[in-house]
Amino acid sequence: YQSDGTEKTNETLKGWCQGGGIVKVKLLWQTKEDGDIGEPVMGIVNSAEDHTNIVDIKRTDGKAVGQNPVTDKGQCRIYCRVAPGTTGGSGVIAAYDSSDNILWSWHVWVTDYHPDATGNVDVQEPLTKRKLKFTYGNHPDQRPMMDRNLGAMAGYAKAPTSDVEKFKTHGFHYQWGRKDPYPSSYSNRPITEVTLPSPIEEPIVGIMSLYRPDGVEFLPFDPGVDATATYRTAYQNPLNIYKQKDVHKWITDRDNAYINAWNSPKTVHDPCPAGWRVAQIENYLSLFSNADQAVKGEGQGANVQNSNTLGKDGGMVLAYDKNKQKTTYVRFTGYYYLNTQFYYIGTAALIWCGNKLANSDKGESVSYFRITSTASTKADIVLSGHEREAIPLRCIQEKD
Structure with missing residues (x-):
């Protein structure tokens, strides 16, 4: 992985490989292009066991991986393809040991969006390279942020008009400190509450579906496993959201590596692409109308540009530059809550921050960072959130 422009060894994965190593890679799940319709984004695998037409692993010394497991950096290359002609979406590929345990998995974000990871400037065109330099208010200079949630198929400056366009802005949800993406909401109308079974074994109204490697069959996942987990257990089970009842953390070992998992410098647990990391709470201060908004201050109102149409727009258009001329659309995705609910689709959104x-x-x-269509201030900063919840995030550039 990369941190601050430097290639690093994933010491966590290396340690887990000492018990046997990687012998194969497979496609774990994929989305369709437009929710539950369209083509599978990654494609259709050869068979239940043979996924080599989508993802394959080759040792750099030419030896067979099955008989010579991969245990260290530089010993192999993983090759991945997506369905030809796809309009975009996501998938997850996973590396397995000889006992079929997942050692690591990677989110494949299929998109034509590729903003430059260097250059401390705001970029509006082309849209495939748009990144946003927040400058409103009396705050220290900061690097540009992506124009969309991590994993989103699209980002907009103004509110999109169609339901499909709005859905494309959702991206994925993450438990704090984990790299694994989870489905967001998918609905053409506001829904105050969706009751979630544990596990979700069939498509459910309001929640985006995941599909198996065959591109057809729904893939179950569990939004409320009644337990805590170590990093190793969590990463062996990337389809599980760990939410032990009445416990506000998901992790068993809350050590120094965990409390800094999304801080700077970037770690292996940060889900953002190379050159980017999870944004911190101070990176959102320019979205408040109070030019002196402080991290620990009460929200004084957001730089909302669509106050009269929040319900219709299903999200908030926020100005972020000194002249309040440049804007970004933040979708009201709603969020996973407690053990069995998904709340406020179309009326609220929470966005993780990576602070220690x-x-x-x-x-x-x-x-x-929280925005709602109903609160008088429209936005606020929460410093006492629960680590076990799963909500979206945005990525900020690591270097100038």
Whole structure:
């Protein structure tokens, strides 16, 4: 992986490989191009066991991987393709040991969006390279952010008009400190609450579906496993959201590596692409109308540009530059809540921030940026969020 422009060894994966190593890679899941319609984004695998037409692994020394498991950096290359002509979406590929345990998995973000990871400037065109340099208010200079949630198929400056366009802005949801993406909402109308079974074994109204490697069959996932987990257990089970009842953290070992998982410098647990990392709470201050908005201050109102049409737009258009001429659309995705709910589709959104967590073991010190269509201030900063919840995030550039 890369951190601050430097290639690093994934020491976590390397350690887990010492018990046997990687012997194969497979496609775990994929989306369709437009929710539950369209073509599978990654394609259709050869068979249940043979996924080599989509993803394959080759040792750099030419030896067979099955008989010579991969245990260290530089020993192999993983090759991945997507369906020809796809309009975009996502998939996850996974590396397995000889006992069929997942050692690591990677989110494949299929998109034509590729903003430059260098250059400390705002870029509006072409749209495939758009990135946003927030400058409103009396705040320190900061690098540009992506114009969309991580994993989203599209980002907009103004509110999109069609339901499909709005859905494309959702991206994925993440438990704090984990790299694994989870489905967002998918609905053409506001829904206050969706009750989630555990596990979700068939398509459910309001929630985006995942599909198996055959591109046809629905893939179950569990949004509320009643347990905590170590990083290793969590990464062996990337389809599980760990939410032990009445416990606000998902992780068993809340050590220093975890509380800095999304801080700077970037770690292996940061889900953002190379050259980018999870944005911090201070990176969102320019979206408040108070030019002196502080991280620990109460929200004084957001730079909302579509106050009269929030319901119709299904999201908030926020100005971010000194002259309030440049804007970004933030979709009201809603969010996973407690063990069995998904709340406020079309009326609210929470966005994770990567700031270092407090040493408290209660799991209640995470930061997020919140917007709602109903609150008088429209936006605020929460410093006591629950680490086990799964919500979207945005990525900020690592270097100038």
